[in-house]
Amino acid sequence: MRTDLLAELNAERAARRAAILVTDIADGAQRLVREAEIAADPLGTVLAKHLASGKSGLVEADGRTLFLTVQVPPVRLVVVGAVHISQAMAPMAVGLDLALTVIDPRTAFATPERFPGIELVAEWPDAALGQSVPPLDRYSALAALTHDPKIDDPALKAALTAGCFYVGALGSRKTHAARVARLTEAGFSPEQIGRIRAPIGLPLGAVSPAEIALAVLAEIVAALRRAPRPEVA
Structure with missing residues (x-):
């Protein structure tokens, strides 16, 4: 060469x-x-x-x-929320060669015992991203899983601004409607907000944390490989 x-x-x-x-x-x-x-x-x-x-x-x-x-740069997955879904997702993400980071300021949840061998950051997302955690970029995926706007919203704003290839957020349609209103008030366009996958994950009928984790990771892989998302029945 x-x-x-x-x-x-x-x-x-x-x-x-x-x-x-x-x-x-x-x-x-x-x-x-x-x-x-x-x-x-x-x-x-x-x-x-x-x-x-x-x-x-x-x-x-x-x-x-x-x-x-x-x-192709190594794909990074940043999960906001050290919750049961994140715990189930961790070994699956490793198997998919995704560089996983879990962020959660709640130290009762963000413990090495609950996430052995996983990069764990017990800080607020707006403080962690770009500091303790490298900045998000085109080859990053972000999944917001806490249901808490104080924790999820700063991470979603960072992901939309960075142009992450995947941005997903847990919550009902009512929860997401309130989220859309907050992001609109914060100055994000309908096109930007429309990039958020909510309800998060492929429509598998998932119920348990492990099934939801599988649905989320499947949607991330589909976004990475540019596969069309199936319509929700």
């Missing part, structure tokens, strides 16, 4: 931005396509498909064989 391409690839990695290195197998020619450039690229459709899957591989285009080296 040319040193200039390597430097550019490393710069994208350091900035937590995705990129794809396109290598022509026949002559070794290479070029780097950044995520923001994919839509306008001649191979845009193919590149977008590989970016969504996060997998490298061979493709055929215009009679040539190309190898696509896909570089």
Whole structure:
């Protein structure tokens, strides 16, 4: 690989931005396509498909064989609320290679005994995000699970501002309507607020904490892979 391409690839990695290195197998020619450039690229459709899957591989285009080296930042999952759903979610998230952080200022809930081996931050979200916890970004998902606006709302505001690929919040439709009113008053647009998945999770008919955790993680994976969300019956 040319040193200039390597430097550019490393710069994208350091900035937590995705990129794809396109290598022509026949002559070794290479070029780097950044995520923001994919839509306008001649191979845009193919590149977008590989970016969504996060997998490298061979493709055929215009009679040539190309190898696509896909570089995607590690996906982070920030859960606000050290609740039973979060406890059930933790081992599943690890199995999905999601870098999980649980934030909850309530020290009675946010204990290492309840979340062994999980990054746990016993602080208010607005204090933790960007300080104890790295700033949210395009490759971050946030799930707000406390039912407490004082805890959930600051995290939701940070996630919407950062453009997280997934933002979800627990609560009934009535709870969410009140949440929408608060976020509107705070200056967020209907388009921004509309990005919040509420009720959170795929419509699996989930009842137990483990089932709700599964529904939430399934929805996060669907958002990451850009799969359409099924309509709620």
